[in-house]
Amino acid sequence: MPVRTRVAVVGAGPAGLLLSHLLGRHGIESVVVDSRSRAEIETTIRAGILEQGTVEILSGSGASDRVLTAGHRHEGIELRFGGEGHRIDFTGSVGRAVWLYPQHEVLKDLIAARLRAGQDLRFGVSAERVEGAETDRPRVLARDAGAPPSRSRPMSSSARTAPAAWSARRSRARTAAPSGSTRSPGSASCARRRPAPRS
Ligand SMILES: Cc1cc2nc3c(=O)[nH]c(=O)nc-3n(C[C@H](O)[C@H](O)[C@H](O)COP(=O)(O)OP(=O)(O)OC[C@H]3O[C@@H](n4cnc5c(N)ncnc54)[C@H](O)[C@@H]3O)c2cc1C
Numbered sequence: 001m002p003v004r005t006r007v008a009v010v011g012a013g014p015a016g017l018l019l020s021h022l023l024g025r026h027g028i029e030s031v032v033v034d035s036r037s038r039a040e041i042e043t044t045i046r047a048g049i050l051e052q053g054t055v056e057i058l059s060g061s062g063a064s065d066r067v068l069t070a071g072h073r074h075e076g077i078e079l080r081f082g083g084e085g086h087r088i089d090f091t092g093s094v095g096r097a098v099w100l101y102p103q104h105e106v107l108k109d110l111i112a113a114r115l116r117a118g119q120d121l122r123f124g125v126s127a128e129r130v131e132g133a134e135t136d137r138p139r140v141l142a143r144d145a146g147a148p149p150s151r152s153r154p155m156s157s158s159a160r161t162a163p164a165a166w167s168a169r170r171s172r173a174r175t176a177a178p179s180g181s182t183r184s185p186g187s188a189s190c191a192r193r194r195p196a197p198r199s
Pocket of ligand 1 (some may be wrong): 011014033040045046050051128
């Protein structure tokens with residue numbers, strides 16, 4: 001069954017979640033899908049340093065106050081080679097700083113902000129392809145992340161006025177929302193599709 005939305009965002013990384021957050025602040029609803037689970041997203045260690053502009057967007061947009069309280073501000077870095085340290089003074093030279101604040105903490109903050117705003121986040125859902133990108137009825141076709149790529153007919157979207165719509169096929173046997181969905185099974189209009197039996 002199709003899910004209608006203004007903007008379909010593929011990927012609940014920093015880019016997708018922050019985009020969804022900023023759209024929401026301007027009254028534009030979105031659906032974010034990610035093939036990974038929420039737990040995986042919130043525990044994968046990646047980046048650790050945030051530039052000042054990122055910190056300003058996160059705190060200024062209401063996405064994260066923790067970056068200012070739990071993050072550590074660094075006014076420069078020291079490169080050590082040739083037996084001595086060479087300090088690069090960010091604040092002294094350009095009036096800027098960086099923050100030590102792990103990326104997965106940023107993602108926790110952004111996911112929490114999206115949920116507080118009642119936005120639709122769906123984990124364990126993999127986008128397969130975009131159809132009709134040049135039309136006024138574009139669709140993102142998605143499937144359960146564990147299911148194999150499908151060749152069967154996509155569901156049609158009735159999102160005539162929506163710039164983007166995300167469709168997923170309904171399972172014969174199961175109509176619950178994808179695992180990790182923030183919607184109750186009863187209200188979710190996206191359904192998981194069972195993997196095809198192996199031959
Ligand atoms: C070890 C490491 C250290 C780093 N250190 C720093 C640092 O110190 N400072 C810094 O600024 N940057 C750092 N980076 C880079 C930073 O992590 C990336 O720039 C950032 O993650 C990019 O964010 P993104 O949202 O564009 O993509 P990603 O974080 O990659 O998120 C993309 C998301 O999309 C999902 N996805 C992909 N395809 C699909 C699909 N078809 N359907 C559904 N979901 C899909 C993925 O599961 C993923 O969750 C580091 C990266 C690594 C790996």
